[in-house]
Amino acid sequence: MGTLQTSLQGFDNEVYLTETIPSIFSEAQQAAPKVFMDGGGLVSMVSSRTKRALYTWLSQAPSMKLWEGERQIKENSGNEFTVSVSKFELTLGIDADDMADAAEVDSFAGEVAAAGDSAGQHPDTLIWEFLSTQGTTAVGYDGVPLLATNHPLKNGPNYSNLIAGGGQPAWYLLDTRARAKGLIWQVREDYTTRTIMAEAEGNTVGFMTDKHLFGVKARVAVAPGDPRRILKSEDALTETNFKAAWTQMREFDGDEGRPVIVTPTVLMVPPSLEFTAKALMNSALVGGGNTNDLVGMATVIVNPYL
Secondary structure, eight states: OGGGOOOSTTOOHHHIIIIIHHHHHHHHHHHSOOSSTTSSSOSEEEEOSSSEEEEEEOSSOOOOOOOOSSOOOOOOOSEEEEEEOEEEEEEEEEEHHHHHHTOSHHHHHHHHHHHHHHHHHHHHHHHHHHHHHHTTTSBOTTSSBSSOSOEEETTEEEEOOEEOOOOSOOEEEEOOSSSSOSEEEEEEEEEEEEEEOTTSTTOHHHHHHOEEEEEEEEEEEEEEOOGGGEEEEOSOOOHHHHHHHHHHHHTOBOTTSSBOOOOOOEEEEOGGGHHHHHHHHHOSEETTTEEOTTTTSSEEEEOTTO
């Protein structure tokens, strides 16, 4: 932060608070390490115009049919659910005397950069919390949790995207090619900042505490998406178990009885499985020199939140 050292002479409080600090925050926010946001489309990004968004799903895209007589109108299957955003904030108070003396500029910059880093990782934190605490309880469009063994089909048997009971660290397969992903990241108001000077008219808090205020606000939510685009396994991550999970996803059907063409593209693992996953996906030879036929089947993403 040495470049931010500023002498008292010529120091402009207002410019620093309204321009420099937001810039420091934004740079740190953009540079923050991310898993889901930078993971090649792990979530469906949705912008909403109200605090609640109604999602209406066709559980399988309608297929072209031979036109015989009148058109066969494909009605929506009635699968719908509502997602409500929550409001999040982070507010910093900056002592007006310290700022006026230009004595604590470096410490302010460090604090603001840390806040930017926190905001940059906030989506990951929310999505991780959702997967770990609500993945098997939050009900999606088909009336069962996102990760479940009994997802219903109108014209076929139930299907499962949860391999539970193995007692091993969980790992996930995700199909990131389809437009609808396994998770929805809904944004009503993206992360925005605001600075209020202590002496600003109407700033009661600033008047009473003699502090400038820098705040961040967002209105966002995580929700279940298409359950056929994500699978969770609690079995050991082995070649056999990976192939079984892969095949299970590839065989998913839709309500019309046609395959939905699922192709897992990402193997997401916790740090404890990093080297196991990379060996499975990247090593040309396995065992006693046998060819590894899993090479390149999925990109490994290590998620420190798992």
